Amino acid sequence: MSRQKRRKHLTFDDSFWMWLESPETPMQVAALAIFAAQDEPATAVVERILTAFRCHRDVDPRFRSLLGYRRFPRRTRLEATDHIDTDRHLHHHALSAPGGEHELAQLISRLHSDRLDARRPMWEVHVIDGLDDNRFAIYLKAHHALINGVDAVRLFGRSLATDADAPITAPVWATVRRSPTKATAGRRRSSRVEVLTAIARATKTLWRAGCTDSPLVGPFAAPRSPLNVDEIGPNRQIATAAIELSRIKRLTKRSDTTVNDIVLTACATALRRYMIEIADLPDKPLVLGCPVSIAPEGSATASSIGIMFVDSATDEPDAEARLARIALSTRAAKEHQAALPHAALVGYAIVAMTPHTLRQVVPGAVAHVPPTFNLIVSNVPGPDRPLYLAGARMVGMYPLSLLFKGEALNITAVSYDGRLHFGFIACRTALPDVASLTRYLGDAFDELEDRYATALPDLERRPAG
Structure with a gap:
């Protein structure tokens, strides 16, 4: 993996998730999506998805970021990379067919226990076939310092199609982020004194x-x-x-x-x-x-x-x-x-x-x-409407978080x-x-x-x- 030295640091609140990282408490969040294939075997759909995903080498900046561990209260170092090997992040699993909810839960429990490798950008995508009722699953896992649960759901939704006949969309790591919204538009900027005063007042109220x-x-x-x-x-x-x-x-x-x-x-x-x-x-x-x-x-x-x-x-x-x-x-x-x-x-x-x-x-x-x-x-x-991938309808989206x-x-x-x-x-x-x-x-x-x-x-x- 080649790198170009472009280092910066995460904000204090984003660094929080790296400070808490340990073998017993990996700070990673995940989403499990289950799909039902319509007019062809789920195994064939999975093969088409894997082939299409492997062709996508363009990676969104957040998924090209290396996170460097630093002890509290030093902020986490963030280093961008020019190229990553997506084969190290995209994985294929096949349950012994017909796999049921129990077998899938066992696999996801094991995957969610495994700690992400900080030597690479800290995210993984697992495509799982062998589920009963002609279904398959996709499990996305990423470090909380890179993405939170709300943003993970948003990105996952954007990487899927709203039409069953749409071609295979780009994978979640290739999703192009929308232009940043102007959060301060129409909002008066508060001075530092006002901010500190408001925090002190709210903290006092909470403690009382x-x-x-x-x-x-x-x-x-x-x-x-x-x-x-x-x-x-x-x-x-x-x-x-x-x-x-x-x-x-x-x-x-x-x-x-x-x-x-x-x-x-x-x-x-x-x-x-x-x-x-x-x-x-x-x-x-x-x-x-x-x-x-x-x-x-x-x-x-x-x-x-x-x-x-x-x-x-x-x-x-x-x-x-x-x-x-x-x-x-x-x-x-x-x-x-x-x-x-x-x-x-x-x-x-x-x-x-x-x-x-x-x-x-x-x-x-x-x-x-x-x-x-x-x-x-x-x-x-x-998402409030059905979403599809390679013609297969997503029938379930389960969020999987972390433990402190x-x-x-x-x-x-x-x-x-x-x-x-x-x-x-x-x-x-x-x-x-x-x-x-x-x-x-x-x-x-x-x-x-x-x-x-x-x-x-x-x-x-x-x-x-």
Whole structure:
């Protein structure tokens, strides 16, 4: 691989993901897309896709970037390369046909456990055939310092066609990024004093929240739980589920809440049942860390994210009361961040995450510093219409995220073509039965529907999965 020496550095918030990188906590995010071939064998479609992909040697700048490890607080060195060997990044797997969901989950669990090689640009694409029902899958994995979950879904969508008869599109690594949007257009630029003042004021409000009855969740409100272990192993276990968006939207209308409120409530309900069954439900409610993107599309800081802390109400036995508490908590968190000027969002996110960052970068801190939140739960908007590759329709898109030190579970959801697809990532040693959570998630939606059954007599039930 030839290189041209053009070095620069990542921003402070993008470097965060490299500082946290370790053999036990690889900071990589991924997406799993499943396709159904229409008029020809899936194996033939896969061969055509691989042939077409191997012909694309033009690589988007973000996928031509080498990341150099540097210890906190030194920013990560970024070095561009003129040429990469795409054969080292594109891989082909064949399951023993007919491969089912279990076999696919086993393969993806292994692939998601493998750490990306920093000697090359840190991304991989795996094309998988041998699935039953004439299906195949594509698994995209990239380091979070290069791309975040929202941007990954956006790029994946652009690399597919909206017409089944369209020719094979360029692979995701060859996708040409759109011109950067002008995030500051129509927005008054804040001075440095205004930004620092806003950050200080918001931080003070957040810290005081823990001492009041405010629905805003402050730091150190999260209890110790089975989801928070001192050490997690390097091996991951994944599980997936899908829910019809029509079910969720009907529930939002009856309860006067949002899609995100319903999703968080269903996740909290599933977690509550899981911990009751293992006889270890904390008396205090779990705290959910919910990432929000704070970087405009096309921004150079593509992985910039903020965070809001949400009361999960896992100590509440009533489903309707649990939903009400979660809705109140998310509304308070959104209003809290909305009061900040946009220029202060990155700085505030760094300050709000400082206790969590210290748990990650200070040796032994996980065992002594209380968790800032118990787990991450994300909800990412995705394409709302069918997408195709080589004539095959994408029938599922599952987001797969990462684990931090001391956190054994992550739940991420992405919407696509009328369904909400959930990806569960767990530490295999700490939570060996993560698949049970997908069943409990389906039961949680059933419970909410039963709660509002008299108000929604025409509600159609569809199973999860």
